[in-house]
Amino acid sequence: MTFTLTEAEAAASVPADLLDADFYAFQHLLTDREQSALRDIRAFLDTEVRPFADDLWERAESPRHLVPRIAELGLYGNGFAETRRFENSNVFRGWVALEIARADPSLATFIGVHSGLAMTSISVGGSAEQKAEWLPRLGAGELVAAFGLTEPGHGSDTARGLETTAERRGDHWVLNGAKRWIGNGAFADLVVIWARDVADDQVKGFLVRTPAVGFSASKIERKQSLRGVENADILMTDLVVPERDRLQHIDGFRDLAVVLRLTRAEVAWQGLGVAVGAYEAALAYAKARIQFGKPIASFQLVQQKLAVALSNITASIALSVRVSQMQDEGIQRDHHSAMAKAFVSARVRETVALCREICGGNGIQLGGESQVDGIPPGYGVARYFADAEAVYTFEGTYDMNTLIVGRAITGIAAFT
Known part of the structure; x- marks a missing residue:
């Protein structure tokens, strides 16, 4: 015996506001305000991102033209008191990440590096002054941020093997070393660099404003995955960073x-x-x-x-x-x-x-x-x-x- 659903029955099996892939209706765990925001985000992604994602991927270009619209929708800094549009949950922020990657995984990584890794570094490790200076500007999309941890010779073992060094000299630090696979690094205005303090051997974080003397970034070419993310090789040679741009609450890995x-x-x-x-x-x-x-x-x-x-x-x-x-x-x-x-x-x-x-x-x-x-x-x-x-x-x-x-x-x- 063959069982066949009519088109109407099949359509009714999934509520109209849910993705077909949300088989157990997990989205309904969100508050009404969160679901409304998610629908607006989905509409933006379906009309302004998905239709062009393949072309950007093939050209290996990040969707930098979308930065103002992304900021307008509040997609940067959803988790931070300084930048969020409304009180929301980590479950909501997870759904937002899913929706963005559903449209374009490269865009999700672009935002994840900027809003997730870089802004979270400042939120977790920054002083009150650093948070006030940077988080609103990053949340508004005025600047693009990157996160520099991985090195040419160190990925999984960065906790022990980090080779980039930082040396304190009076009221500034001197950084030397290299980073690799740094998302957004080819064009970022602000790069969070992780380096090992030569004095106490502890990992510390630094906010590097670009362009800067002693800092160079070159786009990694010929990638075959996440081509819409402009990863970079970064080289630092006697790069001077003022003490005020060291993340003040980072004291080790x-x-x-x-x-x-x-x-x-x-x-x-x-x-x-x-x-x-x-x-x-x-x-x-x-x-x-x-x-x-x-x-x-x-x-x-x-x-x-x-x-x-x-x-x-x-x-x-x-x-x-x-x-x-x-x-x-x-x-x-x-x-x-x-x-x-x-x-x-x-x-x-x-x-x-x-x-x-x-x-x-x-x-x-x-x-x-x-x-x-x-x-x-x-x-x-x-x-x-x-x-x-x-x-x-x-x-x-x-x-x-x-x-x-x-x-x-x-x-x-x-x-x-």
């Missing part, structure tokens, strides 16, 4: 770890957006693509792939929602956000592969503007498929995050 814990949970939400974008594209393709005289969505194996993809997304939303709730409750710890980032990024990787497979050979091409042989315009699974690889790696690799969880389980560190 433990303080930096607070920043990473807070942002890592949001990266899990970004990964979810990548999976949701791929799922939506694959579902649209499956309904439109005709083979053997009928849509491939009617084939059992295609439906099985869609069901696995949606199950991955649903489980990942549940985990991410709870981690964000724990942030709101003040009980989230490093291992909680590490588990979320590791689990979600692994499920994202599986999901985008299934979605690419559903689209067959057409799944390796960026979305087009016209419909050919049943291919819906703008299907674009290829972009999500490629971008998932960067999400799997940044903000702590899968291996490093699982080791953080393993340490919490056993009480034994197994990093080396």
Whole structure:
């Protein structure tokens, strides 16, 4: 016996205000004010971002022209008292990250670096004066910020291996070293640089205003993931930074770890957006693509792939929602956000592969503007498929995050 839903029944199975991928209606956990804001953000992304994301990705350009609109919608600094438009939860901020990545993972990373890593560094480590000077300007989009931690020779081991040095000389510091894979670094007005104090061997944070003598940034070319993020190699040679631009409440890597814990949970939400974008594209393709005289969505194996993809997304939303709730409750710890980032990024990787497979050979091409042989315009699974690889790696690799969880389980560190 074959069971078939009518179009009306299928449409009624998902409330109109929910994404198709929100199978358990998690969005309804948000307040009415948060849901209203989320709908406005979704409308902006669907009309002003998604239609142009493939083209920017192919040209390897960041959407800098969107900075004023992003600021106008309040997408910068949602979590900070100095810049947020209204009282909101970490769950809401997670949903915003999902929605942005659903439209364009590169834009989500652009905002995540600026508003997440850089602004959080100032919020966590800055003095009252530094917060007052920088957070409103960054929240208004007057400046673009970057976050400089990773080095050419150090990624996972930055806690012990950071080579960039800072030497105090009177009322200023002299920085020497190199950074790599710095998102927004090719054009940022303000770069948060992490360096090791030669006097006490502790990691400290510095606000570097660009351009500056002794500071150079060059765009990393020929990337095959998150091409819309203009990552940079940064070189600092006797770069002078005044003491007033040292983050006054950062006294070691433990303080930096607070920043990473807070942002890592949001990266899990970004990964979810990548999976949701791929799922939506694959579902649209499956309904439109005709083979053997009928849509491939009617084939059992295609439906099985869609069901696995949606199950991955649903489980990942549940985990991410709870981690964000724990942030709101003040009980989230490093291992909680590490588990979320590791689990979600692994499920994202599986999901985008299934979605690419559903689209067959057409799944390796960026979305087009016209419909050919049943291919819906703008299907674009290829972009999500490629971008998932960067999400799997940044903000702590899968291996490093699982080791953080393993340490919490056993009480034994197994990093080396």
